[in-house]
Amino acid sequence: DGGITQSPKYLFRKEGQNVTLSCEQNLNHDAMYWYRQDPGQGLRLIYYSQIVNDFQKGDIAEGYSVSREKKESFPLTVTSAQKNPTAFYLCASSIAGTGVGETQYFGPGTRLLVL
Amino acid sequence: GEDVEQSLFLSVREGDSSVINCTYTDSSSTYLYWYKQEPGAGLQLLTYIFSNMDMKQDQRLTVLLNKKDKHLSLRIADTQTGDSAIYFCAEPASGTYKYIFGTGTRLKVLA
Numbered sequence: 052d053g054g055i056t057q058s059p060k061y062l063f064r065k066e067g068q069n070v071t072l073s074c075e076q077n078l079n080h081d082a083m084y085w086y087r088q089d090p091g092q093g094l095r096l097i098y099y100s101q102i103v104n105d106f107q108k109g110d111i112a113e114g115y116s117v118s119r120e121k122k123e124s125f126p127l128t129v130t131s132a133q134k135n136p137t138a139f140y141l142c143a144s145s146i147a148g149t150g151v152g153e154t155q156y157f158g159p160g161t162r163l164l165v166l
Numbered sequence: 167g168e169d170v171e172q173s174l175f176l177s178v179r180e181g182d183s184s185v186i187n188c189t190y191t192d193s194s195s196t197y198l199y200w201y202k203q204e205p206g207a208g209l210q211l212l213t214y215i216f217s218n219m220d221m222k223q224d225q226r227l228t229v230l231l232n233k234k235d236k237h238l239s240l241r242i243a244d245t246q247t248g249d250s251a252i253y254f255c256a257e258p259a260s261g262t263y264k265y266i267f268g269t270g271t272r273l274k275v276l277a
Contacts, residue, residue: 055208082263091174093254093267094209101263109264141208153258154199155265157208
C-alpha cells in the first residue's frame with residue numbers, strides 16, 4: 052500500500068535539545084511539506100520541498116531545519132531555537148508541487164511535547 | 167489577505183444534515199478542497215471541486231461553490247457519529263506552491 056508514514060507518534064523534547072521527526076512516502080511524489088498544527092488554528096507551513104536537494108522556507112520556518120537527500124524522505128529537525136515547539140506536526144506530499152489542482156496526502160502526524 | 171475563514175464549531179443530531187461553511191480568498195483558485203481530520207490523526211482528503219463547477223455530489227457529501235461570494239460549503243447528509251471530526255477547507259495560493267488551510271470546523275454529532 053502506498054502512503055506516508057511519520058514517526059514517532061509521540062516525541063518528548065528536553066529544553067535545549069534538538070529532535071528530528073521522520074517522514075517517509077512511497078507514493079513517488081516529488082513534493083513534500085511540513086505543517087504545524089496548534090489547537091483551534093489551521094495548518095501553518097514550516098518548510099516545503101519541490102524536488103530532491105531543494106527546499107524552501109514556509110511561513111514559520113524559524114527554529115526548524117529540514118533536508119531532502121532522497122525523494123522518499125523529508126525529515127524535520129526542531130532545534131533548540133524553537134521556543135514553543137509543543138504542537139502536532141503533519142507531513143504531506145503531492146505529485147509535483149505545482150500548486151495547480153494537486154491533492155496533498157497527509158501522514159498520521161507526530162505530537163511533540165516539551166518536558 | 168490570505169485568510170480562509172471557517173466557523174470553529176458545529177453541533178448536529180445524528181441523522182440530521184450538517185453544513186460547514188468556508189470563505190476563501192483567491193478568486194483564481196482552480197480547485198478547492200475539503201479535508202477531514204479525526205482525533206489524533208492526519209488529514210484525509212474528503213472531496214474537491216473544480217472552480218468551473220457550482221456543485222459536486224459524492225454519496226452523502228455535497229459541495230456548493232459560489233464564486234461571486236468566494237463561498238464554499240460542505241453538506242453532509244444523514245450525519246453519523248463517525249462524521250465527528252474537524253473539517254478543513256483549503257485552496258492553493260495563486261502563483262505559489264502553498265496551500266492555504268482554514269482554521270477548521272469541529273463537527274460534533276450528538277446521538
